[in-house]
Structure formats: C-alpha cells, structure tokens
Amino acid sequence: MSANHFIHQSAFHTKTLNLSPNSTKLLLSKFAHPLSTTQITPKQCSLRAVLSQNNPSTTITSQPKIDNFKHCFTKSEDGYLYCEGLKVQDIVDTVEKRPFYLYSKPQITRNFESYREALEGLTSIIGYAVKANNNLKILEHLRKLGCGAVLVSGNELKLALSAGFDPTRCIFNGNGKLLEDLVLAAQTGVFVNVDSEFDLDNIVAAARIAGKIVKVLLRINPDVDPQVHPYVATGNKNSKFGIRNEKLQWFLDAVKAHPNELKLVGAHCHLGSTITKVDIFRDAAVLMVNYIDQIRDQGFEIDYLNIGGGLGIDYYHSGAILPTPRDLIDTVRKLVLSRDLNLIIEPGRSLIANTCCLLNRVTGVKTNGTKNFIVIDGSMAELIRPSLYGAYQHIEMVSPAPADAEILTFDVVGPVCESADFLGKDRELPTPERGAGLVVHDAGAYCMSMASTYNLKMRPPEYWIEEDGVVAKIRHGETFEDHMRYFTGL
Numbered sequence: 001m002s003a004n005h006f007i008h009q010s011a012f013h014t015k016t017l018n019l020s021p022n023s024t025k026l027l028l029s030k031f032a033h034p035l036s037t038t039q040i041t042p043k044q045c046s047l048r049a050v051l052s053q054n055n056p057s058t059t060i061t062s063q064p065k066i067d068n069f070k071h072c073f074t075k076s077e078d079g080y081l082y083c084e085g086l087k088v089q090d091i092v093d094t095v096e097k098r099p100f101y102l103y104s105k106p107q108i109t110r111n112f113e114s115y116r117e118a119l120e121g122l123t124s125i126i127g128y129a130v131k132a133n134n135n136l137k138i139l140e141h142l143r144k145l146g147c148g149a150v151l152v153s154g155n156e157l158k159l160a161l162s163a164g165f166d167p168t169r170c171i172f173n174g175n176g177k178l179l180e181d182l183v184l185a186a187q188t189g190v191f192v193n194v195d196s197e198f199d200l201d202n203i204v205a206a207a208r209i210a211g212k213i214v215k216v217l218l219r220i221n222p223d224v225d226p227q228v229h230p231y232v233a234t235g236n237k238n239s240k241f242g243i244r245n246e247k248l249q250w251f252l253d254a255v256k257a258h259p260n261e262l263k264l265v266g267a268h269c270h271l272g273s274t275i276t277k278v279d280i281f282r283d284a285a286v287l288m289v290n291y292i293d294q295i296r297d298q299g300f301e302i303d304y305l306n307i308g309g310g311l312g313i314d315y316y317h318s319g320a321i322l323p324t325p326r327d328l329i330d331t332v333r334k335l336v337l338s339r340d341l342n343l344i345i346e347p348g349r350s351l352i353a354n355t356c357c358l359l360n361r362v363t364g365v366k367t368n369g370t371k372n373f374i375v376i377d378g379s380m381a382e383l384i385r386p387s388l389y390g391a392y393q394h395i396e397m398v399s400p401a402p403a404d405a406e407i408l409t410f411d412v413v414g415p416v417c418e419s420a421d422f423l424g425k426d427r428e429l430p431t432p433e434r435g436a437g438l439v440v441h442d443a444g445a446y447c448m449s450m451a452s453t454y455n456l457k458m459r460p461p462e463y464w465i466e467e468d469g470v471v472a473k474i475r476h477g478e479t480f481e482d483h484m485r486y487f488t489g490l
C-alpha cells in the first residue's frame, strides 16, 4: 500500500486516512451506523496503535443465551458488517496489514460479566484459560475485570505474572510440566494440579528447591464422555490427562507422605472443550463431589472444586439455544454449596471466541473440476482450527456484493501450499470481487494462539475496538525481519 491515504466518501461516512506501512498511529474516520435507532451523529473514531509492553522484538449452534446478550459483529440491512457500531470494511481499508484479527473489547467484558453474574452467591475463581488466547492486552483487561488465570506452560505462567495476575488466583495445569516451570510455580504460590505419579515427584522436587509448600489439586479423570471431537475430549479414561480415579488412594498416600512439600487443597477435572450440554458438567460434578467426600473422610481439609472449562459457543450461527454460563453454574450450584466448597472454573473459548474475527481479503476466485474456490490472503497459518479439527467457523463477506454477483458454493482457501489449507468448505457465498473483505467469525479462541509462520506467513497483527469506538492495535504483526533475527550471530 502506498505511504499515504486516500479520501473516501459515502452516504454514510467520511474517512480520511493517513497511513504508512511503518506507522503506529493511524488516524481517523467518521462514521455512524446507518441503521442505528438512535440519531445518526457521525462518530469520531480513530485507529491508533497501542504500543505493547512487549514490543516484538497471540456441533454447535447459537451464541450463549445471556440475558441482554448482545453480539458485537452484526450484519446490517445495508449489507455491511459492523462491530460495535463501526463499519468493518472501513477498518479493513485502514489497517496496514491483512489478514488481521479484530476484537471487541466490550464483548470481552460482557462475556466476563455473564460468568461473574452467574457465580454470585458462590465463592469462586474464574480462571481464564490463557491457552485460548495469550494476547497480553487481553490478559491485562481480563485481570482488571477480576479474572484469575489457568496456565499450561512456564511461559504462560510468566506471561500471566507480567499481566499482573494474582498468583493465588492462578492454576498451573498440564500432563508434562517441567521441573523448572514447577519451581517457578512453587516460588510464586500458584495452585498446581497433580496429573500423574511422575508429576507428583516433580512437584515435590520443585517444592524442595523453592523451599515452599505447594498448594495442589488432584486432577481426577472422572471418565465422563463430553460428546465432542476426540481431539478436544480430555476427561475419558483413555485420556493422557489426569489420574485414573481408581488410583486416588495412591495419590492421597503420596500427599500424606510429603507434608513439608504438598498441601492438598482441592480436586480438579476438565472434561473437554466445545461442550454444549450442561448435564455433562453436572454428571462430572456429582462424581467429583463424591471424591471430595472420600478425600475429606481421610482427614484432608480440602476446599476447592475445579470443574475446568469447556462450554461451547455458537460457531454455526444457527440460532439454536446453547447453555449459558448461568446454566452451567446453576447445574452445579447446590452441590458446591452442599459441601461448602470454593468453585474454580476455567473458561477459555466461551470468554473469548465470539469477541473476534479474522479479517481477510479475496485474492481471486477460481474453478477446478467441479469445485469453486475463493482464495484469500488468510490461511491455516493464521487460523488452523478448520484444518486441524474440521471445525466450522462462520464466513461472510464484509460488504454487500455487486447486484449481479452469482451465488455459488465455494471452498474458502488460503495460499498455503497444502490441500488442508482451508477456512471453510462448501460455503454458499456471492462471487466476490478481488480485494473484497471476507471475515472468519468466532476467531478469538484457539486461533491466534495456534497461529504459525508456516510458508513464512508471518503472524498477523491484532486490533480491538474499545468502548469509545477507538480501534487500537493490541499486537504488532510479525515481520520477515523478526524471522531473520533468529539467525543473527550464528
């Protein structure tokens, strides 16, 4: 893109853009939602870069049914996609690099609030699963809202500490935690889940090195089928995670044998991800509370029940009613209160997935044999869920198609040199023009955090729309120069 600017005018907005590839401060646009029910006052909106502290040298049906639920991305009757009242096409035209991730900060807040409200009346920790999305700005925002953090590596633990999370509201999970990471966990005082016999040995060793007693929860595998894709099922008996329930006594004896290293404070389970039936959580909670009774019977004073994460979201945008955080919490509330327990939950996807889209541009359209393809600049490198799990993520155009655009069935594919490189299959869409904006929805969780640089497609920048309509950069896009730095001085 040229170093400057253009002036674009339409019936709905006036925008002046002054932009260079290296600019960190991108300014201005004025526009208002044309179909807004309130008076149409052009809203001053600016796109600016927030300089990261870490300047780079992160079967299902409808959205959570939340009282006064409001989704941030809406297709208006004018055929344009809006996010928090801003026309997404204008943002696509303005940013310095595509594809890019675009989040709604107010939607993150709304999602968190729905959990917080659901948990009223219980003593609880909402531990955000950092693996879902590790953007530092998002972590800081969630921490300010009151979240704890759930971590699965030493680096996630370091990141959570950098984002200011209170270690006593953090939980360190994992089936292969490394000794050095466990030492950091012991030093900082986070809860640690015990996953296996060797994991317990390592936690004991870490406690000795740190000179601290580690507060541990036993990750018990309740053997409940979460009825999800096998890649995201974690709580069945053949899973690599957690301890088999029949080995519980061995672990209790091992904890008893290490009073100077371990303090057992609770029990944990995580069934899987994209779960759409709350009965599954209740079945697991009933089993877990029974284990807690057995553990207490042996004299352990344990207070915490951690039921993990896993609530699904409306990837299909089909309008079906999915369980809300309130449905989830209500299904375990009585059990938790009956044992006077503190409840820990570990949501990732349901906090962050629907707050974000991946914004792409159409490179071209082609037909081979009986297949039509829309080729976009985004790919499996930026967003791998469809290729990895065959996951469905809703796709639509950002702006109305020309009146004569033929509606066809397309595979939406990227430029990566793999036939597995697709973002969507068999999607009915108007034949787009080159350069048209195309959005992949619900890209807040397990998308940027799973992005790679395959084919040397560098990880994309991230932006969010703030409460006042400002579009701010929350992560720089990676560059070729970043890649070359790994080889300097060798």
Ligand SMILES: Cc1ncc(COP(=O)(O)O)c(C=O)c1O
Residues within 6 Å of the ligand: 129, 132, 150, 173, 234, 270, 272, 273, 274, 308, 309, 310, 311, 346, 347, 348, 349, 350, 445
């Ligand atoms: C232990 C643990 N807790 C929490 C989560 C978050 O799950 P979700 O993003 O489905 O809420 C995961 C993800 O699989 C996990 O492994």
